Amino acid sequence: MHPAKRIEFEYNSANNDRDVIIDQLGEMPCNEVGDIVVRRDKSWKVTQVLTRQSDSGFNTLLTLCVSLSDKL
Numbered sequence: 001m002h003p004a005k006r007i008e009f010e011y012n013s014a015n016n017d018r019d020v021i022i023d024q025l026g027e028m029p030c031n032e033v034g035d036i037v038v039r040r041d042k043s044w045k046v047t048q049v050l051t052r053q054s055d056s057g058f059n060t061l062l063t064l065c066v067s068l069s070d071k072l
Contacts, residue, residue, distance in 0.1 A: 005062040031066050044068035
């Protein structure tokens with residue numbers, strides 16, 4: 001079983017345009033730079049993936065910050 005994670009999708013470098021998904025079962029893939037993903041009924045290219053671990057006690061949650069661009 002994979003660990004739970006939080007995934008933040010950022011669209012075209014707009015900090016105010018994000019989707020946040022909590023993947024409790026760890027079923028969603030960890031995207032890599034260059035991947036093409038479909039979000040909001042559109043294809044996007046992954047331009048950056050940042051990983052951070054929350055320090056909030058016993059139940060820490062891995063967070064993936066995935067930057068997407070519609071410039072394929």
